[in-house]
Amino acid sequence: MEAKYDFERKYRDQILKCSRCGFCQAVCPLFGATLRPAYNARGKMLILKEVMDGKIELNDELIETMFQCTTCAICTENCPSGVEVPEIIKLVRKDMVNIGSCHPAFKGMNEVLKKHTNIYAEDELEDFERERNKKAEYVYFIGCVGSYREDEATLETLDLLDRLKVDYTLIDEVCCSGVLEDVGYQINEDLVRKNIDIILATGAKTVITGCPYCSRTFNNKPQYDELKDKGIMVIHISQFLKDFDFGVKTEKRVTYHDPCDLGRHCGIYEEPREIIRKIAPDFVEMPHNRVDALCCGAGGGVRGGYPKNSLAMARRRLQEAEEIGAEVVLTECNSCVHNLSNAKLRKQKFGIYNISQFINELMED
Amino acid sequence: MEMHGYKMPDDLYYEENHFWVKEEGDLLVMGMDDFAQVMAGEIVYVQLPDEGKRLKAGKKFAKIESGKWLGKVFAPVNGELVAVNEELETNPGLINDDCYGNGWLYKIKPDERGELDNLIRGQEAVEKWLVADIEKYAKEE
Numbered sequence: 001m002e003a004k005y006d007f008e009r010k011y012r013d014q015i016l017k018c019s020r021c022g023f024c025q026a027v028c029p030l031f032g033a034t035l036r037p038a039y040n041a042r043g044k045m046l047i048l049k050e051v052m053d054g055k056i057e058l059n060d061e062l063i064e065t066m067f068q069c070t071t072c073a074i075c076t077e078n079c080p081s082g083v084e085v086p087e088i089i090k091l092v093r094k095d096m097v098n099i100g101s102c103h104p105a106f107k108g109m110n111e112v113l114k115k116h117t118n119i120y121a122e123d124e125l126e127d128f129e130r131e132r133n134k135k136a137e138y139v140y141f142i143g144c145v146g147s148y149r150e151d152e153a154t155l156e157t158l159d160l161l162d163r164l165k166v167d168y169t170l171i172d173e174v175c176c177s178g179v180l181e182d183v184g185y186q187i188n189e190d191l192v193r194k195n196i197d198i199i200l201a202t203g204a205k206t207v208i209t210g211c212p213y214c215s216r217t218f219n220n221k222p223q224y225d226e227l228k229d230k231g232i233m234v235i236h237i238s239q240f241l242k243d244f245d246f247g248v249k250t251e252k253r254v255t256y257h258d259p260c261d262l263g264r265h266c267g268i269y270e271e272p273r274e275i276i277r278k279i280a281p282d283f284v285e286m287p288h289n290r291v292d293a294l295c296c297g298a299g300g301g302v303r304g305g306y307p308k309n310s311l312a313m314a315r316r317r318l319q320e321a322e323e324i325g326a327e328v329v330l331t332e333c334n335s336c337v338h339n340l341s342n343a344k345l346r347k348q349k350f351g352i353y354n355i356s357q358f359i360n361e362l363m364e365d
Numbered sequence: 366m367e368m369h370g371y372k373m374p375d376d377l378y379y380e381e382n383h384f385w386v387k388e389e390g391d392l393l394v395m396g397m398d399d400f401a402q403v404m405a406g407e408i409v410y411v412q413l414p415d416e417g418k419r420l421k422a423g424k425k426f427a428k429i430e431s432g433k434w435l436g437k438v439f440a441p442v443n444g445e446l447v448a449v450n451e452e453l454e455t456n457p458g459l460i461n462d463d464c465y466g467n468g469w470l471y472k473i474k475p476d477e478r479g480e481l482d483n484l485i486r487g488q489e490a491v492e493k494w495l496v497a498d499i500e501k502y503a504k505e506e
Contacts, residue, residue: 105432120435149435304432307409342410342430345454 005095008052011088015052017081018045024075024085029295030068030302033312038065041075041085048092058092060101066092067103068309070302071182072260072295086300090182097184105305106183113188117174118144119304126151128158128170136169138240139204141195141218143211144175146334153337156357157210157237163363164244168208171198176224178217183301192223200230207234210354212261212268212333213299236262237356238332242271246279248362252327254280256355257317257340258293259333272332275355279362280328286320294320296331298339314343322348330355366488369499372399373491374465378484380441381494385465386484389472392448393481395441396469397429397460400495404502405431408457411470412438413449420444420473422480427471429460438470442480448472 003009024041025031031040038047047065050056071086079085096102112121126147140161146154161168174195177188199207207227209215218224218234227234256276262268269290276283288294297303297313318340321329329352331337340352353361366375373379378386383401386393402408412427420426420440427438450469452459460468475481485494 108433120433307407307432311409346413346451 003052005051005058005092007048007088007091007095010091011084012052014083014088015045015048018042018049018079018083019081020046021080023078023080027074027078027292029070029072029074029297029313029316030309032294032316033297033309039068041079041083044069044085044089045083048088058096058099058101062096063101063103066096067106067183068302068306069300070260070295070297070310070313071300073264074260074292074295077264077291089300090184093182093184102184103301103305106185106301109183109301109304110180110185113175113177113180113191117191118148119175119179120144120148122148125172126154128155130158130170132170132172133198133202134169135203136167137204137206138166138168139171139199139202139207140168141173141176141199141207141209141211141214142170143209143214143334145338146210147173149338150334153334153354153357154210156360157354160356160360160363163360169202169204171195171202173198176214176217178213178221179301181221183305187217187221187223189223192221196224196226199227199232205232207232208237208240209234210237210334210356212236212259212266213335216261216265236266236268236332238262238268238272238275241356241359242274246359246363248279248359248365250280250328250358250362251282252280253282253284253325254328254330255284255286255321255324255326256289257286257296257321257329257331257336258290259331259336260293260295260299261335262333263293264291272330272355275359276330279359284324284326286317286324286326288320296336296339297343298335303335303339310339311343314339315345318344318348321350326350328353328358330358332356368492368495371403371495372465373495375488375491377465378441378481378486379491379494380439380484382437382439383498384438384441384470386441386481388478388481391474393442393444393473393475394469395471395473397464399464400498401436402461402464402468405429405434405436407431408460411453411457411460413451413454414446416447416449418446420446422483440473441484442473442475443477444473444475446471447474
């Protein structure tokens, strides 16, 4: 039977390789929060096999299943058969959008990015008390969450860069739009062009991103290849800060949450830890760390489409911080800070910060 | 009372950013009004600051989020935050379900009860303000 959908054309063999062992279910943050097998990779592969066999249709009834996945990739890490679940899910979502079946939040996001510079349709850009678009050695690219939802954290990060006398500029950035590829749509070429043009105009040879997802988009999406072609490097702030000495320490018990977009997706585990060890003698790992880290629940569009489950996943992550007696939870991803902060219960007295934000606060003291 | 499709009880005071206020003994209770909760959509997070926080009239002291919107909560009067609705920590949707009842947000001990006179009250004033905001937000969309 000829393949009806792109996901089958590209990933049929992988879907059939799923041995239904359930190793993925044991680690899936969405299954852990909801106990719904259909949300987990094994459940999704079973459903997709039924679609490939023509027994069920790809339609609106599958929106909740197929659009509910943070694409954290912990399933793939634990899959003995090597099934690349997030890639399959992303292509299924594109197939569904092509036939008109899409979660309204993501359809809305695509429409927003046609008319606005960011996923929140905010029109007033926070100036962070700094000039934009100057000539500088570095561009600091904040990202949508850092600009419009965690602006206080961003301001602290910028203050830190100033303390370290980094020659950087902010720019009139627009959404990297990489997220659209995760939720069934295409990267927005107009926004890509704007970002590339503004970055090039600064003369900077390195872009530092506050958001690991933006970093991944700039480095991996072919639409941003022009940056590489022109010799511009894109790094995440944790990679930039790791060689600095800050001259401050905290006595508090500190732990580190690996963002999926920095950890599992980019393999960046040690740089943030090197920074933390310089400032926190009492650094303790959560039980699930590095490649096994639990997702905060925000990724893959889940915070926008399924906020209750997104926050439930964040609460599970924070339980680990509570269990180890952490007083400070550090990460370096504004999406993680945002979701974890929203999920934190009042009785949980630890603070949640980006590393750069926390270091700046120590230096201020 | 129903006003242009929104429930806007006329025995309440209203802060211009669409928070209602009512007196409860020595305290004031505040919440989000029907127009705001409809415009916001499903509320997913409400910031619940610690009790004892000093509030300055007109100054932001908390955040509320829905899937598409981040809103600021402004203090209607000068005073002290004395209680928060802890139900909202795990069930922020109460604001959408019952914004004038179980979805209340905060309780405030005001410095001066007279500051309530700075808020919007009475059918005529509330309607004028509401109509203006309905038009404003319709244009923005």
